[in-house]
Amino acid sequence: MTATAEPGGATRADTRDSDEPRPASAVVLEVAGLDVRFGSGPGQVHAVRDVSLTLTAGRCVALVGESGSGKSTLGRALLGLAGPNATVTARRLHIHGADALAFGPRDWRTVRGRRLGLVSQDALVALDPLRPIGREIAEPMVAHRLVARRDTGSAVRALLERVGVPDPEQRARSYPHQLSGGLRQRALIASALAAQPDVLITDEPTTALDASVQARILALLGQLKADGTGLLLISHDLAVVEALADEVAVMHEGSVVEAGPVAEVLTHPHHPYTVALLDAVPGRRPRASAGGPPGAPRAAGGGADADGDPLLVVTGAVKHFPVARGARRTAVDDVSFTLRAGETLGLVGESGSGKSTLAGLVLGLLAPDSGEVRLAGRPWSRRPERERRAERHTLQLVPQDPLSAFDPRWTVARILGEALAAVDVPRPDRRTDALPLLEQVGLTDAHLDRRPSALSGGQRQRVAIARALATRPRLLVCDEPVSALDVSTQAQILALLRELAGSLGLAVLFISHDLAVIREICARVLVMKDGRIVETGPVERVFTDPHHPYTRELLSAVPGEIGRAARAGTVPSRPAEERTEMTEMTEKN
Amino acid sequence: MRAAIRPVVARLLGAVVVVWGAVTCSFGALQLIPGDPVNAIVGTNALVGPEQRELLRERYHFDQPLFIQYADHLGRLATGRLGDSYQLQQSVWTVITNQLWPTVELALWASLLAVVLSVAVTVLTSGRSRWPRRISSLVELLVVSTPAFWLGILLLTVFSFHLGWLPVSDTGDPRSLVLPVVTLGLPIAAILTQVLREGLLTALDAPFVLTARARGLAEHSVRSRHALRHSTLPALTLTGWFVGTLLGGAVIVENVFARPGVGRVALQAVSDRDFPVVQGVVALSAVVFVVVAAVVDGLYAVVDPRLRRRTGMVAA
Secondary structure, eight states: OEEOOSSOOOOOOSOOOTTSOOOTTOEEEEEEEEEEEESOGGGOEEEEEEEEEEEETTOEEEEEOOTTSSHHHHHHHHTTOSOTTEEEEOSEEEETTEEGGGOOHHHHHHHBTTTEEEEOSOHHHHSOTTSOHHHHHHHHHHHTTSSOGGGHHHHHHHHHHHTTOSSHHHHTTOOGGGSOHHHHHHHHHHHHHTTOOSEEEEESTTTTSOHHHHHHHHHHHHHHHHTTOEEEEEESOHHHHHHHOSEEEEEETTEEEEEEEHHHHHHSOOSHHHHHHHHTSTTTSOOSOOSSSTTHHHHHHHOGGGSSSOSEEEEEEEEEEEOGGGOEEEEEEEEEEEEOTTOEEEEEOOTTSSHHHHHHHHHTSSOOSEEEEEETTEEOTTSOHHHHGGGGGGEEEEOSOHHHHSOTTSOHHHHHHHHHHHTTOOHHHHHHHHHHHHHHTTOOGGGTTOOGGGSOHHHHHHHHHHHHHTTOOSEEEEESTTTTSOHHHHHHHHHHHHHHHHHHTOEEEEEESOHHHHHHHOSEEEEEETTEEEEEEEHHHHHHSOOSHHHHHHHHHSOSHHHHHHHHHTSOSSOHHHHHHHHHHHSOO | OHHHHHHHHHHHHHHHHHHHHHHHHHHHHHHHSOSOHHHHHHOTTOOOOHHHHHHHHHHTTTTSOHHHHHHHHHHHHHTTOOOBOTTTSSBHHHHHHHHHHHHHHHHHHHHHHHHHHHHHHHHHHSSSOSHHHHHHHHHHHHHHHSOHHHHHHHHIIIIIIISOOSOSSOOSOGGGGHHHHHHHHHHHHHHHHHHHHHHHHHHHTSHHHHHHHHTTOOHHHIIIIIIHHHHHHHHHHTHHHHHHHHHHHHHHHHHHTTOOSHHHHHHHHHHTTOHHHHHHHHHHHHHHHHHHHHHHHHHHHHHOGGGSTTOSOSOO
């Protein structure tokens, strides 16, 4: 399988002038039959199998697949950075006309940064947190002796300007933690561009970002492509791939199972794995219950509140946090909503909008500064914890990242046992009681004695749900429960949550920044911005006919089909580019 | 302006409490040593009559209740009067300042040796090949588990008695400093190396190291410019232990090598029950600890910009 670009790209061995226009079809990297193996002997892992690719200036090749499919390993192997335990073999590996199979460490260093740049996932850790971004951006120029160390200032400013960072003079002195996610990612891209490479290897470049910031970074990458930089886009997000790539290669268990022009592969997939991957994309998945709220008919059996009082009532909740110099930031500002048994309520907004603070108020982990939270008809906030503890089992949390929410040294049996202990299950019965919980979430007794690190991401999230169900709760608060998961696993977990909410008559407060996920599982949605609920209503109405400009902006930022529908249907005539540029300036100062 | 002063005031108050605690503990400990302090002043076989003993008792306020003696002692310390040595017929201040420089010299050279040696060994041995690291780990373990006095005697036997390269005791020759510095610095270097290496290996796994390598940086630049600075953060935390080892080690090293210094004076004073000198040394050590802790807090902010005030992220 070869993701071949336009044929006949003459390899250019001449030394480049940065001003010289690049031929559109210059082949930068050609690899055939690449294998990467880790370790040796019987424990050997064959991470990448017989992959062939061609990267060309000005074109974007996407590698898609689930985590563990070998995408990132392939990207690193192309830079000669697969790691000390890796064995890389290939029939052919040409970088800029030179045979990279014969490269020594010194030859690789001349290629890294200069011919192939790398942009990784999270700029907060991918940039050295102890150094100002200006020095990080200058480093490739100095390493490749393009500019003397003391003369890098103007070049750094020009690069920051090119990637759309406002006020470059001052920003160059900032540290990564002082910048917003979007600006950090721009700085990382600038540092990858500093030595003018022909191709950028971008490994999940927008995965850590909010939808609207993601859209702006994708626009920047599109601009770089138009300027003649080739891109290898590694992503699990098909919507991102669709927005940017010219060609796509689908990876599964180390092999490329399907490759071709992006429009063709995404609309007429041949390989069953590609079909499964496409079906799993939120928004493409068929909605299980397009009608009323999921599980509503059966909810009457689950709780007496179904047609009586709502289970959860939040009225006028306000929460401030003190910030530096006696000032305070309002994280939740006069929020009111209700949630009934059997209902799944979505809460959507960007990071920093106050979603998690609101979850903390509902869970009784934070006390509101004013307003009230009532649970099952009784006051919940403003009660002493000693009194409230007896009722805590009625509401449970499903966290975003169960790996860090579990004690890594505990087995699944012990994790569930602790939750069962909270509802006074005697110690000898805990193990037997844990088993039906696991079966309820689709796991077996084989998982009881495993530790979280020995489970896959989807299995861990299932255990997290089982732990939440152990206390027989009536309300689940799910805080970004599927954001850390691959699309296909995401689909399974969402189906599980939907089924459980229906059969148990659970009320679910489902927090997510992902609109497609919200649309799939929720009946009603709250849109949150800067601590306020700016829009609320049935999910279909909000998605097809958003009233608030912020909701429209969120929807238009979604790459792929939903976003297109929103852009085509409801967004006013102003072009998306223009508006994102304006919000960009207010993104962070 | 007020916001800037508050942490400084808190810091100073904390320092006073630490010094007070150290002084109180040493005062209490010295009271537990059995025997009459007058004996310490006049010596054991001096022919001193009971009247004169009574006179001395009055002059040194030993007849006062313990609490009054303690309050008196604190009052004198607070005004900077450390009193006079019972034995040496000098003020404690003079005794300490006379002996301070040899100890400071020893401690500074030992710190320098420890830091340079540990950084060099860390950078050189945490490579991809395993043997240098294993050998270095073994040597570190040996050095750490060897008591300082034993290490000193061992070095003396080999380098002074057998090989005759270095002098046995202090002769004023700079060469006489070599063995004491090695004895004091080597165990510190061994522990620092272990901590630095652990930090360096963790840092070398971090995503920003991949970014740095992908820029075409040579391996030694990746280590010295990126990873090493991250590995110093856990090592900085050890500084309190570091200072304690230097002070405690100085006592042993100065005695083994018969060098002048505060450590030797302190040991002598304890065995002679020369309370004012012991108290003076304890107070001095406490002050050194407090000053070093303040400097280290500053260093944290120098090394890690995320800890600096007013550089935090203002908005999301």
